[in-house]
Amino acid sequence: MSSECDYLVIGSGIAGLSFALHAAEHGRVVVVTKKRADDTATNWAQGGIAAVLGDDDSFEDHIADTLAVGDGLCRPDVVEFTVREGPAEVRALASLGVAFARDDEGRLDLTREGGHSKRRVAHYKDVTGSEIQRALLAAVERNDRIRVLDDHIAIDLLSMAKYGGEPACFGAYVLENSTGEIHSIVARATVLATGGAGKVYIYTSNPDVATGDGIAMAYRIGAQVANMEFIQFHPTVLYHPHAKSFLVSEALRGEGGILKRADGTAFMDGYHSMGSLGPRDVVARAVDNELKKSGADSVFLDMTHLDRDFVLSRFPTIAQRCRNLGIDVTRQPIPVVPAAHYLCGGVLADSTGQTTVRNLYAIGETAYTGLHGACRLASNSLLEGVVFASRAARAVQGAQLVRPDHVAPWQSGDATDSDDAIVVALNWDEVRRFMWSYLGIVRSNKRIERARHRIELLRQEIAEYYWDFKVTSDIVELRNLALVAHLIIDSARRRKESRGLHYTLDYPAKNSRARDTILHLTDGPPP
Ligand code: SIN
Secondary structure, X not given: OEEEEEEEEEOOOHHHHHHHHHHOOOOOEEEXXXXXXXXXXXXXXXXXXXXXXXXXXXXXXXXXXXXXXHOOOOOXXXXXXXXXXXXXXXXXXXXXXXXXXXXXXXXEOEEOOXXXXXXXXEOXXXXXXXXXXXXXXXXXXXXXXXXXXXXXXXXXXXXXXXXXXXXXXXXXXXXXXXXXXXXXXXXXXXXXXXXXXXXHOOOEOOOOOOOOHHHHHHHXXXXXXXXXXXXXXXXXXXXXXXXXXXXXXXXXXXXXXEEEOOOOOXXXXXXXXXXXXXXXXXXXXXXXXXXXXXXXOOEEEEOOOOOHHHHHHHOHHHHHHHHHOOOOOOOOOEEEEXXXXXXXOEEEOOOOOEOOOEOEEEOHHHEEOOOOOOOOOOOHHXXXXXXXXXXXXXXXXXXXXXOOOOOOOOOOOOEOOOOHHHHHHHHHHHHHHHHHHXXXXXXXXXXXXXXXXXXXXXXXXXXXXXXXXXXXXXXXXXXXXXXXXXXXXXXXXXXXXXXXOEOEOOOOOOOOOOOOOEEOHXXXXXX
């Protein structure tokens, strides 16, 4: 079945839904989301959204902090407009109904996070993301120009290159999970807002949906992707056998939490002048170093010196989750370890989200816009999501539909395979384990080469499987995950220096000139 709309949005987090709400003012929007519409990384975001909102803050300070953490790779013009447009975007979210925390006089309560010189993170307790997601979804549901297709996964983008035309995107093939039917959805502009790819790693703070789908699809039709080696590892994910992917927000350190060894000694002052609130790359490497030196399973985040009532009212969700696992955060330090958290690279996009392929846009974590450079400043990601959603929604008005007369139906094998589930699960597990071991916080040439051999073998196996058997969402995700792993490995191989989030034992110093790593289809083996 084929259908048509003005704007096709793939992904339903802050970037995708914000774009949909703006774009619905001038066109019909379809939002495709592969599980439930609130199954997003946004919904899991704890910290908040950074913007210049405090009396003691300035655009110059927020810009300087972003550039310092980005370690020479941020695009200064992008940082400048994103920071300047931030306050209006936060106010727009508040007008939409997001209940940001406020003081008794109604002023926004601003918290601090790593790398910020000022308090500038607007939040809702310790569940800011789910509050934003709730408000955006409620607004989308009230809007009859937006249609949300949940339980639908995009398989591949529709490209004019397949029809002998210039490279231009005109929609996507989409699998309806409940029926197994594959639809083509044709659109004037297609917007990738599929989030990041934390599931490439065995330990991650991300939800299961974070499999890099948008990046893989864009790369397959020839879009350029940039700086995929910059994976941000969050230093404090809860360490407990029954706690899967549970983040312990940096806001705890912003409010006075201290990182300690098992013997109770604080260690961050030896690594950075901002101590436990240093930039995230520095803190994650420090924790990794402490764990390797001591052989311990975790380090600890200590909140026990802070006022009990404050901790419980400011961080109710984290406190409850820990309590369920037998940890009273007001009396016991919280065991934490680093885990993959955020992809700073992505589909190369300009200041409106336009990619290098006509009529294809990328926004939010899926994109590389130049805001984050080599390392993202905490809570700048929700900010990027809303700023670029507004900009892209203005830009797509000018998109002209380029499409063939007849859209070829999707073609793949029809056979089903009884081994399907087990093969997919084993391949998935293998990728995630070797990526953690070889492309983690500390890298080396030898580790990167090992990963390269493994990923190419796996991708061959997946490709055969992909074309011989009937397509399922598990196979679609595995194919994307393996391609994204390949892009991370290839980018890491090309960077012969240590900068920001990319640290390698073979090139511990930083080059004098900062360059982006840009890949596109002709640079590697076919996906
Ligand atoms: C956190 O709450 O620690 C995460 C904030 C972020 O990743 O920006």
